[in-house]
Amino acid sequence: MAPERTRRRIPDATVSRLPVYLRLLGEQGDEGVDSISSERLAELAGVNAAKVRKDLSYLGSYGTRGVGYEVAYLVYQIRRELGLTHDWPVVIVGAGNLGQALAGYGGFGERGFPVAGIVDVDDNKVGTVMGGVRVRHIDDLPQIVQTKRVNIGVIATPGMAAQDAADRLVKAGVTSILNFAPVVLNVPHGIETRKVDLAVELQILSYHEQRRSGGVGGAVGSGPRSATA
Amino acid sequence: MAPERTRRRIPDATVSRLPVYLRLLGEQGDEGVDSISSERLAELAGVNAAKVRKDLSYLGSYGTRGVGYEVAYLVYQIRRELGLTHDWPVVIVGAGNLGQALAGYGGFGERGFPVAGIVDVDDNKVGTVMGGVRVRHIDDLPQIVQTKRVNIGVIATPGMAAQDAADRLVKAGVTSILNFAPVVLNVPHGIETRKVDLAVELQILSYHEQRRSGGVGGAVGSGPRSATA
DNA sequence: GATTGTGAAAGCGTTCACAGCC
DNA sequence: GGCTGTGAACGCTTTCACAATC
Numbered sequence: 483m484a485p486e487r488t489r490r491r492i493p494d495a496t497v498s499r500l501p502v503y504l505r506l507l508g509e510q511g512d513e514g515v516d517s518i519s520s521e522r523l524a525e526l527a528g529v530n531a532a533k534v535r536k537d538l539s540y541l542g543s544y545g546t547r548g549v550g551y552e553v554a555y556l557v558y559q560i561r562r563e564l565g566l567t568h569d570w571p572v573v574i575v576g577a578g579n580l581g582q583a584l585a586g587y588g589g590f591g592e593r594g595f596p597v598a599g600i601v602d603v604d605d606n607k608v609g610t611v612m613g614g615v616r617v618r619h620i621d622d623l624p625q626i627v628q629t630k631r632v633n634i635g636v637i638a639t640p641g642m643a644a645q646d647a648a649d650r651l652v653k654a655g656v657t658s659i660l661n662f663a664p665v666v667l668n669v670p671h672g673i674e675t676r677k678v679d680l681a682v683e684l685q686i687l688s689y690h691e692q693r694r695s696g697g698v699g700g701a702v703g704s705g706p707r708s709a710t711a
Numbered sequence: 712m713a714p715e716r717t718r719r720r721i722p723d724a725t726v727s728r729l730p731v732y733l734r735l736l737g738e739q740g741d742e743g744v745d746s747i748s749s750e751r752l753a754e755l756a757g758v759n760a761a762k763v764r765k766d767l768s769y770l771g772s773y774g775t776r777g778v779g780y781e782v783a784y785l786v787y788q789i790r791r792e793l794g795l796t797h798d799w800p801v802v803i804v805g806a807g808n809l810g811q812a813l814a815g816y817g818g819f820g821e822r823g824f825p826v827a828g829i830v831d832v833d834d835n836k837v838g839t840v841m842g843g844v845r846v847r848h849i850d851d852l853p854q855i856v857q858t859k860r861v862n863i864g865v866i867a868t869p870g871m872a873a874q875d876a877a878d879r880l881v882k883a884g885v886t887s888i889l890n891f892a893p894v895v896l897n898v899p900h901g902i903e904t905r906k907v908d909l910a911v912e913l914q915i916l917s918y919h920e921q922r923r924s925g926g927v928g929g930a931v932g933s934g935p936r937s938a939t940a
Numbered sequence: 941g942a943t944t945g946t947g948a949a950a951g952c953g954t955t956c957a958c959a960g961c962c
Numbered sequence: 963g964g965c966t967g968t969g970a971a972c973g974c975t976t977t978c979a980c981a982a983t984c
Binding site for chain 1: 721727733757799811815822823824862863887895897907909911914915921923
Binding site: 521531538545549 | 943946
């Protein structure tokens with residue numbers, strides 16, 4: 483048997499960049515490019531070439547010195563490493579504004595994350611259809627998770643309801659959660675969570691704007707700089 | 712005069728946590744808590760107490776040894792540092808699923824980021840109302856940005872349109888951009904951008920799920936090529 | 941000649957551990 | 963006694979720089 487070596491651990495920072503490389507490589511492939519250098523990929527990704535090479539080196543030595551990387555093969559390897567060789571159905575909890583947008587956003591299904599179901603506590607929302615998926619009651623969660631073999635849950639509820647949503651998802655058997663509610667979730671060990679908080683992102687931008695405008699309490703709306711792309 | 716010293720630079724990692732502390736402190740304040748220890752705040756934020764103390768130390772020495780931090784004062788200081796002493800109106804480019812959800816999401820305005828306008832290229836969408844804001848044509852962007860003194864733009868367009876949206880925002884005078892499109896934006900130096908990419912988040916979760924379920928499937932080195940991104 | 945793969949150095953961020961202060 | 967503030971240690975990430983390879 484071939485040396486099935488010990489499980490490589492890919493650094494978090496690298497894992498978060500692999501999806502970006504993957505998308506760019508896909509686009510290049512579609513344009514007929516079949517070989518690419520770390521320098522070019524770095525340019526497309528807006529990072530440094532050494533970083534690209536180090537990142538890709540964690541996958542194995544799939545480049546050719548003096549030449550570059552074969553696009554199709556690299557796409558295959560990254561997809562394999564990210565577990566994208568098959569679909570991962572997701573269930574969305576919360577059928578409000580955001581839940582609707584997520585369900586209606588085609589990008590999910592296209593990229594291998596079909597919406598297996600969307601649930602809400604509100605009986606008035608149950609039965610309505612959004613993004614081609616009928617809203618079901620949150621009590622149906624265990625059944626949806628089991629029959630559709632869902633591992634990933636998305637929380638799109640108001641903050642107040644988020645912890646309950648997480649508890650229900652975990653109980654139903656979900657092991658990864660993407661949380662859009664502005665709440666720190668409490669989950670059992672081994673459950674993977676990621677958080678996307680729009681207000682936090684805006685507040686980070688606000689910090690930089692505030693610095694730019696001459697510090698605390700600075701003047702508003704001073705001269706804009708025109709610039710070109 | 713008090714030593715208004717050279718501009719403190721707060722580490723990025725800290726800046727990204729301050730909004731979280733701020734929200735938690737606000738909640739504690741609402742519940743009548745007026746003093747809090749780093750340990751308690753750390754527990755609420757799901758981080759280590761030393762990290763909280765180090766983070767807060769970048770704001771200055773606003774705690775009291777043996778006692779803790781006065782909630783109201785800390786809220787004030789964090790808000791000041793993040794530039795949240797006044798509102799930052801934002802303009803949203805793209806009135807599709809996501810743009811609608813963002814405009815309709817009350818959380819923006821509540822947290823100091825009122826939607827000053829939402830624009831789209833599609834004449835069919837112009838004139839419709841979403842989240843209390845009338846959709847205007849993207850050509851009106853410069854006017855909206857100037858009259859409403861907008862510094863922050865939000866891109867909620869499809870990927871194809873995102874770079875053009877960024878160019879227009881920058882030209883109109885916006886200096887910070889929150890980008891929801893799965894695209895690496897090219898912007899002039901000095902323009903701050905942040906990216907939120909749902910597919911990337913899901914793919915990171917997929918990576919962890921894939922490892923959990925016994926890792927990369929089977930033998931290495933069978934090299935089939937799968938297409939698509 | 942070109943470009944990868946990678947040790948080594950440099951830079952950041954986190955955590956420890958304890959002096960300093962209430 | 964309790965808790966903050968922080969230097970120092972540690973670990974992770976980025977970048978450099980160059981030998982290895984095509």
